[in-house]
Amino acid sequence: MKIAGILQALLWRDIKLAMRRQSDVVATLFFFVVAVSLFPLGIGSAPSLMHAIGPGVIWVAALLSSMLSLNRLFSSDYADGTLEQLLLVPMPLTLILAIKIFAHWIVAGLPLVILAPILGLQFDMGAKDIGILVLSLILGTPLLSLIGAIGAALILGMRGGGVLLAILVLPLYIPVLIFGAGAVTASVNGISPEGALSLIAAMLTLGVVFAPFAAAVALRISLE
Amino acid sequence: MKIAGILQALLWRDIKLAMRRQSDVVATLFFFVVAVSLFPLGIGSAPSLMHAIGPGVIWVAALLSSMLSLNRLFSSDYADGTLEQLLLVPMPLTLILAIKIFAHWIVAGLPLVILAPILGLQFDMGAKDIGILVLSLILGTPLLSLIGAIGAALILGMRGGGVLLAILVLPLYIPVLIFGAGAVTASVNGISPEGALSLIAAMLTLGVVFAPFAAAVALRISLE
Amino acid sequence: MLKVRALECRRGASLLMSDFNMSLEAGQLIHLQGANGTGKTSLLRIISGLSTQETGKVLWNDVDIRTAREDYSSNLIYIGHQPAIKDDLTVLENLTVSLKLNGVKVDIKRLEEALEVVGLARRKNLPARVLSQGQRRRLSLARLWLDQRPLWILDEPFNALDVQANKLLEERLDQHLVSSGMCILTSHHTPNIDKKLLTEVSLGL
Amino acid sequence: MLKVRALECRRGASLLMSDFNMSLEAGQLIHLQGANGTGKTSLLRIISGLSTQETGKVLWNDVDIRTAREDYSSNLIYIGHQPAIKDDLTVLENLTVSLKLNGVKVDIKRLEEALEVVGLARRKNLPARVLSQGQRRRLSLARLWLDQRPLWILDEPFNALDVQANKLLEERLDQHLVSSGMCILTSHHTPNIDKKLLTEVSLGL
Amino acid sequence: MHWGSLDNFLAMGGYGFYVWISFGLTLACLLFELYGLQKRHVNSQGDI
């Protein structure tokens, strides 16, 4: 099928590009780990304190590192004119963006999910809590990519947009953070995390349906 | 004097550029505040916990927002070819970079120092502790700009270097963080912060002397 | 057939053109002329559907391109100022991807022939980052030898090309027109093409 | 006087030139020719001191430019592929800053005259972001009317310029040479300049 | 009128500082906005 072929080529391209810059993928991961480790350094590492802040810190670090990598989503394609060409691909832009966002999640979100258990161990979480942590990240990180794509599309082409991106996107990330970290904290405290998790799942569904569309609208506006 | 004139023109240019993008300066500040606010959201807000993590969180946020703005230091000058022209300015590169770093601190570091007291109030710090917080930031943030400049020079011209920058620079930031947050925590716990503060001051002196030079070397390498 | 009707183009506060009309038929090449800053690039971007005008219409086979965006896109090759090349992919990969994204079946033999033609065969496995200015433009033009579409929109395609590449492109344009293609391009010197096929359009108030 | 002695230039695995020699005297213009990718840009960057060669020397008044970098820089204007324009500053501010950074006294009257000459007077208070491709190049060239230095190194200065701007630049080059300046430039068509002053140098193995 | 005296009124049962700053700041912000707008208005009319 022609459509499938095109989308597949796009996915291949984005992942390939990320792999060429392995350093990028590695770096996202490292940022995640370093940011998590900064806290005990800044705060002091009394075990009871560590236990209490663990889920929150891991989630905040995931948020920040996902946000940092957003810049890559469109800006390099924009700088070299590839994005113009993508707009001219005979296919709905929404679909194209959905693929790009998916590719972004694979290279910037999935690695976080995979690494999270190790960080959980560092904060002395139990196996069940780590399970919930991973689950919450699996549901939450795609949502971060989806929301982030809208922001990245809005600031396209603005020099030094990185910080503006942060202030546009971080407030929108907050619900994800609250329920993501909330689920894990609940689990750590022996409360059922189901409510929070199903709320994230619901948000994810909404995000998958609406975010690529909103990003497409934003992108067309920015590229006028 | 001719040298002074050139340096002054450079300073004027960098600050002017930042002011043109007021949103950038505002955004650095807001990122700082948002990042600080993320933690209580992720962690939950028991007052005793807040009290314990306050200094650390503020310092980590200052670190991250200073790091985010590093990108702006050279990359836009690089992208449009201005950096080449700066290399051809008949004047030692070290001096030129020192000015650029100073301009960067004025637009990205100083605002953090000014805003810090309000955040201190939010974490319920006393007046003396807030004083120490401000002092530690006055000594620490220029150091962050200086160290960061070396990293920014190294990754110049690499697409998606943002995250790589983070992993190069954050480890170097750690000593600043430890002593900066350490001073404030000490003060909060009624211990004398003098030791930590004088260590930062010493590091700052070293930084002012060596960092512009190292950055100049790194820049020449990147621009080969 | 491409028609532009009563187009008005504003950038910021300045009016670049108003009531601009133009039509382009099979086998015809329009050479857009005009001093720097008269709005050639802006016009091409509107015609290719990348930006939208406030008043006026662009019609492809009498249908407004905004209502039939995808159909129009699949009849069009647009090559802008920017070469649209990913620095991190090799020359060959760049070409492959740009074809695949446009739904063209990729035949590796033909690809290599095309690279031979534009003089990049020897560099096909180098990352595009190392190419010289002119080589980048050659690479972005290579698509013209591989993808059959009726309408070409080229923004200063001769920029940075050396004499030999210049001739090559002119020959390709000739072929395209003879096989009843259409083309609209900007350039600061008149392309050396059969005068019967060439229409000059001047911009500038 | 500029001399290049036994220069060898390698990019990655490919040897672009070896044992390259050249000298440039007051009142002389060297037009570097060569197909795309033969190494013109690489050579200019070495000559201007932006990148360094492994073997060979570049001498300015018989002193190696690497040992007298600042003195050399203050005799040199280099304008590369990239126009070196800050998108966020206005046209006027861009010009002012680039002069001040090079230690030139800025006289606002003369600045405006120069902008008039390159045809940007009307846009002097617009942010450079909105300029067209050709207008950007005009802006980066404006420095040639304001800053007196003996050696000019220009990488494809005619790119993107329209016919009128082309002529303008050629006249300025003439003036510069007559007042015993030196210039080395690349371009894919021969600049229309007094043939006595012009030396053609071809690159390419 | 349960305040009795002006002093009592200003003291607000010991919370005068908080209450008056709240109300004062609110009024000040609104008036300041109006003032700024007035100036901007004059400017924007300026050279039409």
Place this chain on the structure above:
Amino acid sequence: MNWYKFSSPKTFYPVAGSLAPYFLGVAGALLILGLYIAFFLAPTDFQQGEAYRIIFVHVPAAWMSMFVYLIMAGWSVVGLSLNSKLSYMMAQALAPTGAIFTFLALVTGSLWGKPMWGAWWVWDARLTSELILLFLYVGYMALHSALDDVRRADRATAVFALVSAVNVPIIYFSVKWWNTLHQGASVSLTQAPAMAKIMLMGMLIMSISFWMYTIGVALLRLQCIIAEREREIIWMNEAQRSE
């Protein structure tokens, strides 16, 4: 009445100018009435003492901060779907006022918090989300000023306003999701009925006054925006003609 005629900025300009003073006048009158109720009719709270009087600015300001954002989002929808310039300008005109009310809610809340909770600030859900709302306002304005092509700025900020309006329900329901220090809805029910009525009355009147103020100020700002954009075009056209 021809609606389309009024939706063009030029025709709306004088209308806005003539309406604004009425709204501001009503706002002033209601403000005086509201302050009278707040200080002279409302009795002292037996738990909080006189500090509770802050409620008469705090709550209306907090309400306005949320409403205004929703209305901005509403205008953005209209703008994006009808592509009408005036709607975008409406949204843009509301933003600073909304930000001011958010700021006031935060500050008056803090001033109330110090005597009540003993701290200027606690990291509780409602307070934090109100702070986030301030960030959204600032983000909106920063985005608008960072883009100097007005057409792009209008539409980009509209998309942002729409997407970020989801935060408003979060502020509203935040008290439910977390058990927090901050008051839940309607303190008034815990008070004696007579007192509750007068308090509610005071808050309502202050709110209406703020409403009228917002409308009046937004209309004035709208005039400025229209005039500034118009002037730029006239100025450029003249520059071209004189060429």
